[in-house]
Amino acid sequence: MSVKGAAYMRYRNSKYSTNRKGGFAPQKGRASTQRRQPIQNQNRQTIRSTNRPAVNQRQPFQGRSGYYGSPARKRGLGRAIFFLCAIFALGCVGFKFLFHHDGPTKADNPSIQAGAPVAQDGNTIIPDITIHQGDLVLVNREAPYQEDPNQNLVSLYDYKQDSYNVKDKNLTIEKRIVDPLNQMLQDFHRAKGPSDLLITSAYRDLIKQNQLYKDEIAALGSAGAMWVSRPGYSEHHTGLALDFTIFYVDTGLSDDYDGTGIYSWINQNCQKYGFVVRYPEDKANITNVNHEPWHFRYVGLPHAEIMVEKGYCFEEYIDSLRSFSPENPLVYSASDGKTYQVYFIKEDVAKNGIPIPNGKSYAVSGNNVDGYIVTITE
Ligand SMILES: [Zn+2]
Incomplete structure (x- = not known):
């Protein structure tokens, strides 16, 4: 494609x-x-907290706070006090620099790039x-x-348009993908005319997935796992995936959706609406799911x-x-x-x-x- x-x-x-x-x-x-x-x-502070070159300059000062506790070094006390005062003064300068500078930039310190990411001008x-x-x-x-916990499922039937059918009112889907889905199928309808498109599945809970999985394993043995994911491992739990089928209203018969004929429009244009054919034929060795031209996933x-x-x-x-x-x-x-x-x-x-x-x-x-x-x- x-x-x-x-x-x-x-x-x-x-x-x-x-x-x-x-x-x-x-x-x-x-x-x-x-x-x-x-x-x-x-969170401007966050930027600084992840890149504070001046902090290390203050570490030696803190490390010498136990200096006075050693009797053997009392003779050097005068020098030590002088030394500490000098370091303290330097530390103050560093402190001021740390909290009043506009923030380190790559130009100031190229090593910043190796640390946590920094949004320049951001x-x-x-x-x-x-x-x-x-x-x-x-x-x-x-x-x-x-x-x-923020999943927001709605009945697709309540939002559907005339350009497609929905299996029943119990079919739910994440609300935020309803608009792109409707837009895609509306454009498909305009391009190709009336169709027999039916959405048979979108969100599935664990119970539903468990039943499908057991049915598939019973029918196909272990090979069924290449068609139906184990409960908890299905994209359908997200509410961001959906399955198409073909349903002939006149006869009541149905067919697999294979993305050919007029429906190839959907498979070739879905990405413009944020959808992908999730399980392509040549990627089964990576996805561990067989080619499913009817299964679409919203990624935006x-x-x-x-x-x-x-x-x-x-x-x-x-x-x-x-x-x-x-x-x-x-x-x-x-x-x-x-x-x-x-x-x-x-x-x-x-x-x-x-x-x-x-x-x-x-x-x-x-x-x-x-x-x-x-x-x-x-
Ligand atoms: Zn599916």
Whole structure:
């Protein structure tokens, strides 16, 4: 599959000069993904606390606080007092420098780059979600789904449009992907006319997944695990995945959705709406799931387009993002006309604050494995 339009990707060694706003992602109810304007000067202290070159200069002074306790050195007391006063004075200068300087910069001290990430001309935020929440949580047999207290499930039937059908009113889905889903299927309808598209599955709880798994294993033996994930290891727990089928209303018969014929439009254009075919045919050895042209996963923009352009399955994409940092972000111009910057922050580093460029809108998502993926938008 190739990206349509003027999408391109480039890598660069620079800081923040561009960004975006998020595609079709609804701004309200984004419970598990942060998306807002950064707060001015929030946690400015955090930047300093992770890069305090002056602190070490004060350590010798503190280390000599026990000097007077040694009788053998009383003769050197005068010299010691002088020495201590001098060091104390130097320490005061260092202290003043530490708390009144505008903050170290790369130009001041190149070694800062080796420490925790610093947002030049920016701020840091402490994530209010765990690494198990957000649009980019990877769920597979190595990364089980962790319950998201902010999950916001709605009955898709209440929001559906005439361009498709929904199995029943009990089918629920994460609310924030309803708009992009409706937009995609509305555009599909406009492009290809009426269809027999039916959404048969979206969110599944553990009980439902357990039943499906047992049924599949009973029918296929161990090979069933390549079709239905074990309970707790299914993307359907996220509410961000859905399955299509073909249902002929006239006859009451149904067919597998294979993404061919008029439906190839969906499989070829879904990334523009933030969706990907999660289990491509040539990636089964990585995903450990057979080709499922009917299973779509929402990851949002620009991630879906980057995955398609680079030919990555989700596992490969999440892995590739680990090489991008605030100082060296992945920069991508998506088909929505916006430019995005994407970078990764390890979970332990994020506890000290995630750097965000000033005045940019952003989204933060956990990857469900070891850190956060930050998406900056113009
Ligand atoms: Zn599925």
